[in-house]
Amino acid sequence: MLSRLMSGSSRSLEREYSCTVRLLDDSEYTCTIQRDAKGQYLFDLLCHHLNLLEKDYFGIRFVDPDKQRHWLEFTKSVVKQLRSQPPFTMCFRVKFYPADPAALKEEITRYLVFLQIKRDLYHGRLLCKTSDAALLAAYILQAEIGDYDSGKHPEGYSSKFQFFPKHSEKLERKIAEIHKTELSGQTPATSELNFLRKAQTLETYGVDPHPCKDVSGNAAFLAFTPFGFVVLQGNKRVHFIKWNEVTKLKFEGKTFYLYVSQKEEKKIILTYFAPTPEACKHLWKCGIENQAFYKLEKSSQVRTVSSSNLFFKGSRFRYSGRVAKEVMESSAKIKREPPEIHRAGMVPSRSCPSITHGPRLSSVPRTRRRAVHISIMEGLESLRDSAHSTPVRSTSHGDTFLPHINGATCSIEEEKESEASTPTATEVEALGEELRALCQGHSGPEEEQVNKFVLSVLRLLLVTMGLLFVLLLLLIILTESDLDIAFFRDIRQTPEFEQFHYQYFCPLRRWFACKIRSVVSLLIDT
Structure with a gap:
């Protein structure tokens, strides 16, 4: 009897699975579901946790073992859809963008849509002119840190936030100027609503490419x-x-x-x-x-x-x-007291000196277990934890602001590592003494140590130059050859490579061709 109870209990435990859902503010919701639980059950649990009633605009996205994205179907078993080993990890995202986000009834719904579009802006899916980009970023700044305060916000404070994959100092100054002069007095809810109204007018609003x-x-x-x-x-x-x-x-x-x-x-x-x-x-x-x-x-x-x-x-x-x-x-029939909203924004700490001159902080929270930096080689898989898969290129005129995917800042940990590799003033002075000793012909163990140091530096330079040459050769093969190899074909098909090719490589190639033609024409004339 006892053995049957124990075996039944163990079977019951085996039928329970742990699920972790990453939310739009990058916090995580973890729960346990039964083996036969439908997607609707998990979604309802999540919406109850968020106190969300206007839930039809949202969905749960996951990636299968073959790296293909899916929306969780609510009428089918969660376990059978995921086809992966537990614990399961999914993402809560906007699935259907509201045609008029300002018409949403509840502030909690508008806030969640705001977080989604903020992610779209950061990941390069929401394209806009530079002036519009500055205004959108200023709305985010107002929503997250409030009114401008000269005592709290020193010169260059807007550069501590990363609203786009990459942007210029000129754009940062424009963002700060709008925040200082035009948005004072706006509450977070008002700034988020104005942000949504502006984003709604853009061509790529709601685009899932x-x-x-x-x-x-x-x-x-x-x-x-x-x-x-x-x-x-x-x-x-x-x-x-x-x-x-x-x-x-x-x-x-x-x-x-x-x-x-x-x-x-x-x-x-x-x-x-x-x-x-x-x-x-x-x-x-x-x-x-x-x-x-x-x-x-x-x-x-x-x-x-x-x-x-x-x-x-x-x-x-x-x-x-x-x-x-x-x-x-x-x-329109919802009648309840507005639920409390716990807004989460990455506000730079003024008490931390490493942040003052450190990397920009992303206004979009970093998704755990992956770096923000996206390389060409990672392709579509690099964005599998975000709401959508792929950044898109400009769809407007020449003054369109286009975020650069490979310009994302590194993490604070990466920054510390890079600082650790930089020689201090004392090390530089000691290095100078060693080199002067070498030039003066000093002999003995010190000379041998300096020789070893110089040889190691030369070897490092040769290896670096070799790697750069190989990368340059690979880039030329990818862009100029017609080799139909699966490895090359997969890289060429990634949107990041397409963006690099059209936006950087082609203009550079035309510039070199123009210079070569001018040199040849000068030689012919002489």
Whole structure:
């Protein structure tokens, strides 16, 4: 009898799983769920923890063992969807951006959407002109540290925050100027609301970019917004299709099809190719859900959608949830005392001298277990813990402010390590004495030690130059050759490499070509 009870108890424990969900302020919510618990159960637990009623705009995102992103489906088992070993880690993010964030009923909802868009700005997904970027950053500053105070905020105080992957001192001064002169007296809630109103006017508001290629092999980003389907290519938006013009979404393998019916019975089919079949299916499901949420009048109009025209073939999917119109109607009926909001902002400490001259602090809290710095080689996986996968390039004119993905600041720990490798004034003086002794021809053990030191420095220089040469050679092969090797192809397909290629390498190549032509023409003339 006792053995049966013990075995039953052990089986019960085996059916419980620990889940950790990273929230928008980078805090973590941990709970235990049963093996057969549905996604809706976990989501409801999370919303109860956040005291959130307008919850239909949000979702839980996770990455499977194959590094593919997914939105957690609420009607299916959490454990079966994740397909990974416990403990499970997921992220709470905005899934459907409100078409008018100012119309949200509760301040807690607006605050969470504010945190999401702040992350989008920091990760390079929300693009804007420099003037708009300064205003958005100033709103964040006002919301997090309050009114400007000359006693608390010394010269250059705005540089302690990292609002974008990279920005100039001129932009920092503009941010501080707006914060000092234009936003005084605004409460955090007012600043966040003004931030949302401004962000809503930008072309890439609500963009969740999916990297693809068109039929010509050119890189593109497909995205779904509250207003329709967009295609971003190069430095412009090449397609914007309203939701009522989209008649069908379909995929087969890595190929994604968008059927469009516009005025005057004009029908077109847009075809794009995703990196993998799994990525294409995720793109298709996101499109189905976004179209249902923003286009339909009632959730009763939702139908099961098939990815293929053939019966018994392809994937079948059905959006489960309320649509935007129903959500707004439900929000209007909310009647309760506004819940208390615990705002979390990374405010620089004035009492810590290492921060005064140290790295910028990110206004977006650092996601644990990964550094903020994003390299070209990491590709899409580097942003798997953020709300979306991929930064996008500019979609406006030449005065558009475009954050640089590789310009993110290092962590404080990394900064300390770099400082430790820098010689102090005493070490420099001692090094000078050793070199002078060497030049004067001193002999003995001291000369031998100096010789060893010089040789080690020369070896370090040679190794560094060799590494730089190899990196330069790899860069030339990646950008100029047509080698279709899987390793090179994967790097070329990353959006970070595309941005580096178009924004830096191509202008530099044109500059070198121009200089060479001018030198050749001078030689010919002489």
